[in-house]
Amino acid sequence: MNLCGGRCGAVFAPLSPWFLPVDLTHTMLENIIEYTFKNKELLNQAITHSSCFNEKKDVRQSENEKLEYLGDAILNSVITILLYKKFKDKDEGFLSNARSCLVKRETLTEVAKAIDLPRHMFYGNGDQNVPEDSKVLSNMVEALIGAIYLDGGLRKATKVIKNLFAPYFSLERLTEKNPKNLLQEYSQKRWSILPKYKFTRKTKGGFTVIVYIGKDLKAKGMGKSKKEAEQHAARLLLQGLTETDGA
Incomplete structure:
Protein backbone atom coordinates (compact mmCIF):
# COMPACT_ATOMS: atom_id res chain seq x y z
CA MET A 1 0.00 0.00 0.00
CA ASN A 2 1.44 3.38 -1.02
CA LEU A 3 0.19 6.04 1.38
CA CYS A 4 1.46 8.77 -0.89
CA GLY A 5 -0.66 7.72 -3.83
CA GLY A 6 2.42 7.17 -5.97
CA ARG A 7 3.56 10.78 -5.72
CA CYS A 8 6.62 10.19 -3.56
CA GLY A 9 8.90 7.38 -2.55
CA ALA A 10 7.45 6.84 0.89
CA VAL A 11 9.02 4.45 3.34
CA PHE A 12 8.35 3.44 6.88
CA ALA A 13 11.14 2.80 9.33
CA PRO A 14 12.24 -0.83 9.40
CA LEU A 15 11.96 -2.98 12.49
CA SER A 16 14.48 -5.31 10.84
CA PRO A 17 16.47 -5.37 7.57
CA TRP A 18 13.19 -5.67 5.66
CA PHE A 19 10.08 -3.46 5.55
CA LEU A 20 6.85 -4.63 7.13
CA PRO A 21 3.42 -4.52 5.49
CA VAL A 22 1.28 -1.54 6.44
CA ASP A 23 -1.39 -3.61 8.16
CA LEU A 24 1.23 -5.36 10.30
CA THR A 25 2.74 -1.99 11.23
CA HIS A 26 -0.73 -0.85 12.32
CA THR A 27 -1.31 -3.98 14.38
CA MET A 28 2.02 -3.74 16.17
CA LEU A 29 1.47 -0.10 17.11
CA GLU A 30 -2.11 -0.80 18.20
CA ASN A 31 -0.85 -3.60 20.45
CA ILE A 32 1.64 -1.24 22.07
CA ILE A 33 -0.87 1.53 22.78
CA GLU A 34 -3.58 -1.01 23.66
CA TYR A 35 -6.12 0.51 21.29
CA THR A 36 -7.46 -0.93 18.02
CA PHE A 37 -8.72 1.51 15.42
CA LYS A 38 -12.03 0.90 13.73
CA ASN A 39 -11.05 3.42 11.03
CA LYS A 40 -7.49 2.60 9.96
CA GLU A 41 -7.33 5.70 7.77
CA LEU A 42 -7.31 7.85 10.91
CA LEU A 43 -4.28 5.92 12.13
CA ASN A 44 -2.64 6.37 8.71
CA GLN A 45 -3.17 10.12 8.88
CA ALA A 46 -1.77 10.33 12.40
CA ILE A 47 1.49 8.48 11.75
CA THR A 48 2.27 9.85 8.26
CA HIS A 49 4.78 12.71 8.17
CA SER A 50 4.36 15.62 5.75
CA SER A 51 7.51 14.55 3.86
CA CYS A 52 5.40 11.70 2.48
CA PHE A 53 3.38 14.19 0.45
CA ASN A 54 4.40 16.27 -2.53
CA GLU A 55 5.72 19.82 -2.15
CA LYS A 56 2.32 21.33 -2.85
CA LYS A 57 0.18 21.13 0.26
CA ASP A 58 -1.79 17.90 0.18
CA VAL A 59 -5.25 17.52 1.71
CA ARG A 60 -3.94 14.58 3.73
CA GLN A 61 -1.21 16.78 5.19
CA SER A 62 -3.92 19.21 6.26
CA GLU A 63 -5.81 16.36 7.92
CA ASN A 64 -2.68 15.36 9.84
CA GLU A 65 -2.21 18.93 11.07
CA LYS A 66 -5.84 19.08 12.18
CA LEU A 67 -5.34 15.85 14.12
CA GLU A 68 -2.37 17.48 15.89
CA TYR A 69 -4.53 20.49 16.75
CA LEU A 70 -7.31 18.30 18.10
CA GLY A 71 -4.94 15.98 19.94
CA ASP A 72 -3.21 18.91 21.63
CA ALA A 73 -6.56 20.17 22.96
CA ILE A 74 -7.68 16.70 24.11
CA LEU A 75 -4.33 15.99 25.76
CA ASN A 76 -4.32 19.27 27.70
CA SER A 77 -7.90 18.74 28.88
CA VAL A 78 -7.38 15.13 29.95
CA ILE A 79 -4.06 15.83 31.67
CA THR A 80 -5.69 18.73 33.54
CA ILE A 81 -8.46 16.47 34.84
CA LEU A 82 -6.08 13.64 35.76
CA LEU A 83 -3.83 16.01 37.70
CA TYR A 84 -6.79 17.58 39.49
CA LYS A 85 -8.01 14.15 40.62
CA LYS A 86 -4.57 12.81 41.58
CA PHE A 87 -3.24 15.84 43.46
CA LYS A 88 -6.29 17.20 45.27
CA ASP A 89 -4.16 18.80 47.99
CA LYS A 90 -2.04 20.83 45.55
CA ASP A 91 -2.66 24.44 44.54
CA GLU A 92 -3.28 25.88 41.07
CA GLY A 93 0.36 26.84 40.63
CA PHE A 94 1.56 23.27 41.13
CA LEU A 95 -1.13 21.88 38.82
CA SER A 96 -0.27 24.36 36.06
CA ASN A 97 3.45 23.60 36.28
CA ALA A 98 2.76 19.87 36.37
CA ARG A 99 0.59 20.09 33.26
CA SER A 100 3.29 22.05 31.45
CA CYS A 101 5.80 19.37 32.40
CA LEU A 102 3.58 16.59 31.07
CA VAL A 103 2.59 18.16 27.75
CA LYS A 104 5.96 19.70 26.85
CA ARG A 105 7.84 18.50 23.79
CA GLU A 106 10.44 16.59 25.79
CA THR A 107 7.82 14.47 27.55
CA LEU A 108 5.87 13.83 24.34
CA THR A 109 9.10 12.74 22.66
CA GLU A 110 9.72 10.29 25.49
CA VAL A 111 6.20 8.94 25.05
CA ALA A 112 6.77 8.58 21.29
CA LYS A 113 9.93 6.58 21.86
CA ALA A 114 8.32 4.49 24.60
CA ILE A 115 5.66 3.30 22.13
CA ASP A 116 8.31 2.82 19.42
CA LEU A 117 6.67 5.43 17.19
CA PRO A 118 9.88 6.16 15.22
CA ARG A 119 9.75 2.58 13.90
CA HIS A 120 6.08 2.70 12.96
CA MET A 121 5.79 6.10 11.28
CA PHE A 122 5.69 6.80 7.52
CA TYR A 123 7.97 9.40 5.94
CA GLY A 124 9.58 10.33 2.61
CA ASN A 125 12.72 8.70 1.25
CA GLY A 126 14.68 11.95 1.42
CA ASP A 127 14.04 12.55 5.12
CA GLN A 128 15.84 9.79 6.98
CA ASN A 129 16.35 12.04 10.05
CA VAL A 130 12.61 12.48 10.57
CA PRO A 131 12.24 9.64 13.13
CA GLU A 132 14.77 11.38 15.41
CA ASP A 133 13.21 14.85 15.22
CA SER A 134 11.66 15.71 18.62
CA LYS A 135 9.20 18.18 17.07
CA VAL A 136 7.98 15.57 14.59
CA LEU A 137 7.62 12.92 17.30
CA SER A 138 5.78 15.19 19.74
CA ASN A 139 3.41 16.39 17.02
CA MET A 140 2.75 12.81 15.98
CA VAL A 141 1.81 11.81 19.53
CA GLU A 142 -0.74 14.65 19.53
CA ALA A 143 -2.05 13.54 16.12
CA LEU A 144 -2.35 9.97 17.38
CA ILE A 145 -4.37 11.14 20.39
CA GLY A 146 -6.60 13.21 18.10
CA ALA A 147 -7.14 10.16 15.88
CA ILE A 148 -8.05 7.97 18.86
CA TYR A 149 -10.55 10.59 20.05
CA LEU A 150 -12.26 10.72 16.64
CA ASP A 151 -12.24 6.94 16.32
CA GLY A 152 -13.30 5.91 19.81
CA GLY A 153 -14.44 8.99 21.71
CA LEU A 154 -13.24 10.79 24.83
CA ARG A 155 -13.41 7.78 27.17
CA LYS A 156 -11.10 5.71 24.96
CA ALA A 157 -8.74 8.64 24.41
CA THR A 158 -8.59 9.27 28.16
CA LYS A 159 -7.75 5.63 28.83
CA VAL A 160 -4.90 5.66 26.31
CA ILE A 161 -3.53 8.97 27.62
CA LYS A 162 -3.69 7.68 31.19
CA ASN A 163 -1.74 4.56 30.24
CA LEU A 164 0.86 6.34 28.10
CA PHE A 165 1.56 9.11 30.61
CA ALA A 166 1.39 7.04 33.82
CA PRO A 167 5.21 6.79 34.13
CA TYR A 168 5.47 10.59 34.14
CA PHE A 169 2.96 11.33 36.91
CA SER A 170 5.36 10.82 39.82
CA LEU A 171 5.57 13.71 42.27
CA GLU A 172 9.36 13.64 42.02
CA ARG A 173 9.28 14.20 38.27
CA LEU A 174 6.55 16.84 38.36
CA THR A 175 8.35 18.91 41.00
CA GLU A 176 11.62 18.82 39.10
CA LYS A 177 12.34 22.45 38.22
CA ASN A 178 13.70 23.52 34.86
Missing part, protein backbone atom coordinates in the same frame (compact mmCIF):
# COMPACT_ATOMS: atom_id res chain seq x y z
CA PRO A 179 16.59 26.00 34.54
CA LYS A 180 14.28 28.91 33.63
CA ASN A 181 12.25 28.49 36.80
CA LEU A 182 15.37 28.12 38.94
CA LEU A 183 16.96 31.22 37.41
CA GLN A 184 13.76 33.19 37.93
CA GLU A 185 13.61 32.21 41.60
CA TYR A 186 17.30 33.04 42.07
CA SER A 187 16.96 36.44 40.38
CA GLN A 188 13.83 37.41 42.29
CA LYS A 189 15.29 36.38 45.62
CA ARG A 190 18.60 38.17 45.10
CA TRP A 191 17.69 41.25 43.07
CA SER A 192 13.87 41.32 42.98
CA ILE A 193 13.88 41.38 39.18
CA LEU A 194 12.98 38.86 36.48
CA PRO A 195 15.31 37.53 33.78
CA LYS A 196 14.58 38.69 30.24
CA TYR A 197 15.06 36.57 27.13
CA LYS A 198 15.94 37.99 23.72
CA PHE A 199 15.76 35.93 20.55
CA THR A 200 18.74 36.84 18.36
CA ARG A 201 18.66 34.63 15.29
CA LYS A 202 17.58 31.39 13.70
CA THR A 203 20.14 29.35 11.81
CA LYS A 204 20.14 26.00 10.08
CA GLY A 205 21.29 24.44 13.34
CA GLY A 206 18.52 25.99 15.45
CA PHE A 207 17.86 29.09 17.55
CA THR A 208 20.04 31.46 19.56
CA VAL A 209 18.70 33.28 22.64
CA ILE A 210 20.34 35.62 25.15
CA VAL A 211 19.08 35.85 28.73
CA TYR A 212 19.66 39.05 30.71
CA ILE A 213 19.42 39.92 34.39
CA GLY A 214 19.71 43.67 34.61
CA LYS A 215 22.36 45.23 32.36
CA ASP A 216 25.47 43.31 33.31
CA LEU A 217 24.51 39.65 33.67
CA LYS A 218 23.83 37.65 30.54
CA ALA A 219 24.39 34.30 28.82
CA LYS A 220 23.82 32.97 25.32
CA GLY A 221 22.09 29.67 24.68
CA MET A 222 21.36 27.58 21.59
CA GLY A 223 18.84 24.88 20.83
CA LYS A 224 16.67 23.23 18.18
CA SER A 225 13.73 25.37 19.37
CA LYS A 226 13.40 28.74 21.11
CA LYS A 227 12.38 26.92 24.28
CA GLU A 228 15.48 24.72 24.23
CA ALA A 229 17.67 27.76 23.57
CA GLU A 230 16.10 29.64 26.50
CA GLN A 231 16.64 26.64 28.79
CA HIS A 232 20.27 26.40 27.68
CA ALA A 233 20.88 30.11 28.25
CA ALA A 234 19.23 29.99 31.68
CA ARG A 235 21.30 26.95 32.66
CA LEU A 236 24.56 28.64 31.65
CA LEU A 237 23.77 31.88 33.47
CA LEU A 238 22.61 30.04 36.58
CA GLN A 239 25.75 27.93 36.54
CA GLY A 240 27.91 31.04 36.33
CA LEU A 241 26.04 32.75 39.18
CA THR A 242 26.19 29.76 41.52
CA GLU A 243 29.89 29.22 40.79
CA THR A 244 30.54 32.88 41.63
CA ASP A 245 28.58 32.52 44.87
CA GLY A 246 30.58 29.46 45.83
CA ALA A 247 33.96 31.04 45.06
